[in-house]
Amino acid sequence: MTLFGMPIETIYLILLIVSGSLTILYLFFGDVLEGLGEATGFLSPILILAFITFFSAGGYILELLTSLNSFLIMAIAAITAFLLDIILNVFVLVPMSSAEQSLSYTEKSLEGRIGKVIISIPEKGFGEVVIESYSGMISKPAASFEDMEIPEGSEVLVIEVKDGVLHVMPYKKNFT
Structure with missing residues (x-):
């Protein structure tokens, strides 16, 4: 079959290369388009690009x-791409979106x-404290924090952090 004067295999291959390239670019620069996914609801750009990639790869191979x-190949490729897109969304994208953003910490959070x-x-x-x-x-x-000696093994409360150094004072569970 030909479409736009080109064999359908060539169109599938061009679609595959373009959508695969756009997917890789989206992975690197996706933060710029982050709001686009929120505006479109459940149709995020990564799902659309994944659908086109799955569709074109399936069509080309078939x-x-x-x-x-x-036409049968196009239908099979579309159904397969839709199912793979659902699996990608349910088992990868949704769990990743609800996962902890980062395990890192800031000095202010200490x-x-x-x-x-x-x-x-x-x-x-200076000494060393583990948290x-x-x-x-x-x-x-x-x-x-109060320029007093604090022995090893003592529990301390972090009062402030300046230039990467914790300023601490002895911690007493009951302040009475």
């Missing part, structure tokens, strides 16, 4: 390997947290 009618001194903090010097986090243990240099 045209090369079978002697079925081109303020108010409780840590444990692993290297004692001298009066006007438990979702992503593991965070070890940071620390100084005493």
Whole structure:
């Protein structure tokens, strides 16, 4: 079958190359178009590009390997692409969108947290404090907020963070 004066296989191949390239570009620069996915509802750009990629790949392969009618091949490729798109959305995109954004932390988020001194903090010097986090243990240099010695093994409260150094004071569970 020919379409626009070209064999249908060539059209499938061009569609596959263009949609595959656009998908890769969207993966790298997708943050620029992030609002577009919100405006269109369930039809995100990645789903549309994935549908075109699946459709063109299926059509190209079926045209090369079978002697079925081109309209039947188009229908089979469209149904298969639709099913693969649903699977992609349900099992990959929806779980990723509800996942935690990041396991990283900011220095500001450490303020108010409780840590444990692993290297004692001298009066006007630096020691080291470890804080438990979702992503593991965070070890940071620390100084005493009130310029007092804090022994190793003490629990401390992070008051502020300046230039990557935690300024801490001894933590007492009951402030009475």
